[in-house]
Amino acid sequence: MLALVSPALLVILALIVLPVGWLAWQSIYHDGFTLENYRRVFTEDVYWRSFALTFEISLAVTLIALLLGYPVAYLANSVPKGWSILILSLVVLPFWTSVLVRAYAWLALLQRTGVINQFLRYLDVIAEPLALVHNTFGTVVATVHILLPFMVLPLYATMQKIPNDLMQAGASLGASPSLTFMRVFLPLSLPGVLAGCTMVFVLCLGFYITPELLGGGRTVMVSMLVSRNVELYNQFGAASAVAVVLLLSVLAIFFVVSRFISLDRVLGQK
């Protein structure tokens, strides 16, 4: 059996374990052992600001995705089967469109001469085009769009397992629909909330294409810091240190979350 699994394992070891190990080594070794790269990451303003911005954007994206995704998952769970299949298909439809294609679509929609600005000017709502893209706003709009399915799917899976009897029991004891929702349904859906939020937050931390194309060079997320240090500045040690800190953040989040829910629940959706 080990012989059967070894070719796949070899590929993984050679192309992900070795490269990540290499990064870790490169971040602490350059003509001798050094912590200089980490000192820079933790003290220099550019790095610090980028990490802070990345966590802020990830947090905002997670909260928005939760606010938008929860009602959709709730509705999909409470309508007849045919309707719920339709709703879920619409949710996963963009999921199967390339991230690049969607970045292009958002540029077409949000740019100064884009569909939305043209429409608003046609309606005489605005005189000057709004700056909707090449900034943090555009990045967040497009990022939420890409990550929303990762929120809706675990929410829906969890909600489906909540027995309807419990809601009926609540109602029969005299609670209003909103009270049964708050006291029974919402708490029981929390594992799904945690799974969805973890996946969205972690994926957002490592986002690259969307902020690069829609951020207009101003929204420098951590992944862009890594790529710029490699491509523009040839700062391999610094890039490696940033990558290691990012990876450790992701692993730490997974570790903490795994204390509360099974990780299969989080990763199973991807």
Next chain:
Amino acid sequence: MMRASPARIVLYVICALVLVYLILPVLIIAPISFSSARFLTFPPPSFSLRWYQQYFSNPAWMQATRVTLTVALLTVVIATPLGVAAAYAISQSKLRIMRLIHMALLLPLVVPIIITAVGIFFVYAKVGLVATMPGLVLANVMLGLPYVIISVLAGLQSFDPAQEMVARSLGMNRLRSFFAVTLPQIKSSVIAGGIFAFISAMDETIVALFISGGQYQPLTKRMFTALRDEIDPTIAAISTLMTAASFMLVLLASTRQKRSG
């Protein structure tokens, strides 16, 4: 009971808006790609196929398309057998280390892709695989493996291993009993896994940005570079074709998966 309540109506409206937000960008691409205008105007002044012509007559785009299709096809051919073998071993083995191996094989889903990309770039630079076809294929095999493994493991869950034991007790060796008994029953999830690996290789961008170059640049890398410079409607045409291709593949994969139960 609560169907007509105001809360319910608010819920419907919110959900309708969220669904429009999800679908609109996917739908907007096709009309733009058939527009005759040089710059983005909406609605398009008139319809034309000029952006499709531009795409099909441009040698650079065509070369990139060939690279993408070749890489995706080779990825499927290599990743599928490796993934099937690994999934079979994981599901049959009782070794304790197999759980650890299973987790290791799903690492490409956990490690942020930018880290994977930069790491592979450094390793490839040492062994001379940057800007080569084998390098590109190998990276995509690694990224596609988890999809094959997850899909095949799901298929194996509904398969009764006792059947294979029967075949072996009747004198078949392990390999023959696998091909005669097991594989036909999990065929659908194997095909679905292969299709997901194909889509993953077709869409992969970030690793390609770092490790591909010269004449071996996939479509996604050229699209990314073009998008950074200016918004050319040719990309709308390419996007429409790519979206149509992945939807057809997903449809194919999901009918396959349904049949495997």
